[in-house]
Amino acid sequence: GERNYSCFSSSDFYSSLGLEDFLSVGDISGTEEDTDSAILYGTLRGSVVGLRYYTGIVNNNEMVALQRDPNNPYDKNAVRVNNVNGDQVGHIKKELAAALAGIMDSKLAVVEGVVPYGAKNVFTMPVQMSFWGREENREAVLDQLKRHGFKLSPPLKVGSESRFGSKWISGRAGPSYSAPVHAAVQLTTEQLKSEFDKLFEDLKEDDKTCEMEGAETVGTLLLPHQKQALAWMVSRENSNDLPPFWEERSDFYYNILTNFAEKKRPENIRGGILADDMGLVIILIQSLNFCLCRMCVHVSYWFIIWFILICGKYYTLFCYDQFEQHIHQDFNVNIYVYYGSDRSKDPSVLSEQDIVLTTYNILATDYGIRGGSPLHKVKWLRIVLDEGHTIRNPNAQQTKAVLNLEGQRRWVLTGTPIQNSVKDLWSLISFLKMKPFTDREWWHRTIQRPVTTGTPGGLGRLQSLIRSITLRRTKTSKVKGKPVLELPERKVLIQHVTLTEEERQVYQSVKEEGKAAISRFFSEGTVLAHYADILGVLLRLRQLCCHPHLCVNTSSSFSYLSVSADNKTPEELRETLVKKMKLVLSSGSDEECAVCLESLTVPVITRCAHVFCKPCIFEVIRSEQPNAKCPLCRNKLRVEHLVECPPEEEIDSSNGKKSDQEWISSSKVNALMHALIELRRDSPNAKCLVVSQFTTFLSLIENPLKESGFAFTRLDGSMAQKKRVEAIQCFQSSQAGSPTVMLLSLKAGGVGLNLTAASRVFLMDPAWNPAAEDQCFDRCHRLGQKHDVVITKFIVKDSVEENMMKIQNKKRKLAAGAFATKKPSASEVNQTKINEIKALIDL
DNA sequence: ACCGCCGGGTGCC
């Protein structure tokens, strides 16, 4: 909404820096998504009329949806009443509709209905309505109702919504309300956490521990947990079970959450979620391309074989996030790589394939094209989403494109089925076509809200739902009492680095200058308004900890801090946006485009200060016109407001050597080189990753590596796909003379990136988000790793890096306990942010 | 009777 505009313009900037996880930037999504903080204002009895004109039928106690019908020729205030299936039951009586229309259109409240009794009436039936909204809108809603002569009853708990399968208690006479049940109990963080752990750790179930031999060619190579996964997947595809929460009654099928019934048997869920936090399954596909470790080769073949043997000659669409071109084609199946400008737009070409590989980005781009996407014209036998969690934003074009694919058997591979809250699950559940959750209203009313408010039974529902469709394997999962995977140890060492006198002087002067500016913001009370600028200060300090050359124009660096944010001319606004974009592009390497989730190609910045690829954001604007909104903050988007990055200056000096500038070292580089040389002396065959967020730093490090005769390779987000594959294969190779060092940018590659050849990691600079570090470490500490993994973090003593570590530790502790609990209030979030800034700059 | 009352026609929004 526009009301939040001023917030967005500053806060979206740090989300594009990827710092929101670290610096507790609150979720400030618009009202439509902000349903979690809704409270119940009260209830109201109304009537549904015109029943005999519609075919939709309901049961007593069944939930109904109220939907505005503004184009109704008889009454612009019309409100439709639909049953769970989406069939219209009738209309809300016009006097009441007149009161509801304004409230619903302005989104002041969400109105939900339940038909308490009289469901079989011929002409009209009662409907019990609940009004939900944000605390601050309560008065406005009550007011609007009052003006039309309606008054809400106190928020009784509506029976069918509050307990698992509970019924309305029918009194002998009059309307049947259940007595107000006790208030919902908010579970403690620990309780919630342990409940969620249980969601996934259910290996005792028969259908998940039963093993199945693979195809003959690979069967002998399967590990027990892989055989289990195979058996489970096959059973899921052939299962005749009703979907969760459905019961067979005498001659119909009954949904115990919504009390909806229908004669037609609800579709089985022929698929599920393979949730795997270490790529045990994800690796199956991706390791095809990194097939240097024997086990991975077979694991991946196994997966392909599974699809061929189980499904016969059918075509299967893989949604492939980390796109790879080199696919082994040893199994005599047709694999079509649907990617690049020469991709066939002919659906029948796709239909001829056994397997079609594509990316979310392509899928989303094609979805909007005139004439329709060929991918959406094929009826797939199977659709497999790799990195399924990337579709967790229900409003993203990618999600919409995925949800609209046709295909009966649907699989989701994801390491993190629930990223932050239950909310994230909806897209996946919807993708699996689980009735009635494909409609977000039923998901929200029956699962999400009960869970987040701690309504008794809510977690139980979620649990049984997840259990029925998910196979979960974690590093600690056990099969027959033995861990599914015994990984070598992982050790993290902190190596402190002391700056030289000279480095310290520069650092100190930049710090004092920044500190003075930030102090001024504090005294002016404009800290949050200058948040982006503050991040800029911190960025420079972080860079100075690494190498003085990373921080280019130090002396005049903060001149822009004094520019007032208001009253800018268009040219000034443009300049500011360009500056912000450059800061984003240089802050950490490989900033992602939120549309394609890949590295930014031709970056442009929106007026709301979000950075996207130019083609990506153009496509968004084109397909959503005339009211295109920013995918990240929902602010209005206009093509003419987009600002491109002026080309004259090289931002990414990826080859490092600033033309003839003489190479100098730094304390941190010295520390690294000392460690590398020692490692080469002690174990000449050991391979290591040198990781930094700054690609320019990696480029600088190339100099001493060459001087000391190291064979090294490099992987960062800016590299073309072919180069990346080459770099990885070359590094993973065990041949003599193959590189022993890989320069790796922190965020390069996806979960599937397999760098198990390395057993040492040198992290050159701490990341804002500890999870990003962990994910990076997991690229070598994963299936296939033969050695203990030692990670060395270089941290400059008495610097912003040390302060970052402190906050990281705090975050880690928080993350360990927090899950789906109530969101902190905006003021709490801001206070945390302010405290973190103070801690970072020693104020 | 510019009323009341009767009884038939009729029926969402």
Add this chain to the structure above:
DNA sequence: ACCGCCGGGTGCC
């Protein structure tokens, strides 16, 4: 709808 509402027919006691 075994209702409400509408509008035409009708009109002392």
